[in-house]
Amino acid sequence: MRRRSTLKEIASALDLSIATVSRSLAGYEDIAEKTRERVQQKAREMGYVPNVAGRMLVSGRSGFVGLVLKVRGPDFVDAYLGATVTGLSEALVAKGTDLMIATAPEGQDELEVLQRLVQSGRVDGIILTRIAEDDARIRFLQERNLPFVALGRTLAPLQPHAWIDVAGEDAFGEAFQLLYGLGHRHFGLVTITDQMTFARNREAGLARAMAAIGDPSVRLTSIAAPRFDAEGHRSGIAGLLTGPDRPTAVIGLFDELALAVVQAASQLGLSIPDDLSVIGFDNVPAAAYAVPGLTTFEPGNRDIGRIAAATLLDLIEVRPKTPPTLLRNASLVLRGSHGPAPQK
Amino acid sequence: MRRRSTLKEIASALDLSIATVSRSLAGYEDIAEKTRERVQQKAREMGYVPNVAGRMLVSGRSGFVGLVLKVRGPDFVDAYLGATVTGLSEALVAKGTDLMIATAPEGQDELEVLQRLVQSGRVDGIILTRIAEDDARIRFLQERNLPFVALGRTLAPLQPHAWIDVAGEDAFGEAFQLLYGLGHRHFGLVTITDQMTFARNREAGLARAMAAIGDPSVRLTSIAAPRFDAEGHRSGIAGLLTGPDRPTAVIGLFDELALAVVQAASQLGLSIPDDLSVIGFDNVPAAAYAVPGLTTFEPGNRDIGRIAAATLLDLIEVRPKTPPTLLRNASLVLRGSHGPAPQK
């Protein structure tokens, strides 16, 4: 196998010192033009690629940004992460940084994986997803003073930190107004019991919008189960949709839950949107494939990924006193799963 | 910020040499029991985590296995990769190795990203997915003699290499026999034009099974478009399903295409499975959500991931002369999207 070439090899091939070679490649000013060219030419010729270990050791920088994903079941990641990772990767690679995705398999605690990643010096910064209401990871990173950007908010951070999030509260308010305008009065909500802030935010937005209308005939029936308890959701949804007093419009906390409602409705012989309106959140690919298409919210995750990457690189570079935060709006994607409330 | 502790710090805290500390932690035999305990205690106390850069530099090993993903559009990865990555991660982390997922954003050539990853010494081995008929990545890795496992086969590798694959040819043969037994004679196939071996293998399996039946009334109509040309597929499928002489059973190269067929059928007012049978491959989550559920093949990707991880770690350890290969069978998942051929 062709060995990887080193600075030392280039140096001895050109009869120069290692320092000169290193500095030529780094573009220092005090290197003669002629020398720089000779070195660069030779480096290309020998297929030189800097060894990260050597570089890391001296600079303390790894050139990596880490993302810890909890893998779980066959799904690998929550559907919405796909676009986010795409955006992250795009923006990072453009700046010469790589994205390292460390995965925490089921048994493994996500915090532990994060700690190992950070403490072994593999990454210069971290992107955090799936933010919990009180997130141990955030405390850990703040304590270690490692730059990070949270995709999502905690309810009440002890210290301010950089975050980017989608205004789920506004989106759910908008969903309510859309459906209310179509005559719906009895609403269903399918949500999760996990302590995730995005869930609380969306629920709060819905509740606030309902209260703001001030119409006493408006009602909400919620069912909740743990995030990965598909069976719990299934039976909860079945309960929600059967019986004489079922809601005429159901909002899913995210598309997966909304699609489960669609499926249950179909099995119960309810027609969408004639008998039941359904709205989701995330705009996952499957939402477009559903028949009829699922009305949902597009959070713009790819952009969020791009912005998060840029923000994090800034943070690594300068470490400002007040960390940047950004709340973006999701946009409503109108498809066929909503319609006027059925006549009594 | 609490600094990361080093061997040197532990050594001076205990008044020992760095070597002794290092060897105590590594569990060498010639360290007094008492010393070992003192060291390990102190290391825990000081929160010692080995610095990868230092370790990499001397060992030449990074403790990472790389996976290069082409990110594209909002989907991040082909749906089937989810389970594969889950399996990989599980098996790797259990052995103290991490999975580094390098992403190649659209513009970036996947080969280039791979080269950079390998040449900078960040990874000890590589998992390759989406194998092309003649794959430049395989040639590159063989040339550099870096251990790798391909998830998929090339058509004719110059040198043998380790691979694991699913027998798509058998699966498609089985799909044909199932449908033939249900009375179908005119078949449709929705495939891709990309030079991917999995596509060629499945197509060949279908053709072989059709030929083996020896029934002259059996016919096949295929439509193909580039992998990411959703519009091309949409119009191809529409063409396939309209007209008096349409197939009564359509096989999608993978679930996404099969689901597109289901959607098109629904828009054309064709009922599944009464008017049209559809079978896919991959058993993605959306296949279960479809109404009716999509009959498809479960490739067992999570297992494949686990096996690939174990195989790669072996390869890194021993580098055997004849690289291992494994061809597994996909299992048919019967749902509601197939049925008897409609009566003329």
Next chain:
DNA sequence: ATCAAAATCTAAAACGTTTTAAAGTTTGCA
């Protein structure tokens, strides 16, 4: 021709680890 200034190059240290070869210590037996 001389010398200061400018331009160019380099020695050496540092980053944190592992490992080899050897040094130092203890033990057991004669």
Next chain:
DNA sequence: TGCAAACTTTAAAACGTTTTAGATTTTGAT
């Protein structure tokens, strides 16, 4: 008590890079 054997510890080199401080060479002005 002396000494070999067994046990335990350590000094030093090596991995590949960056950077600092200084050394060397060239240039330009007198």
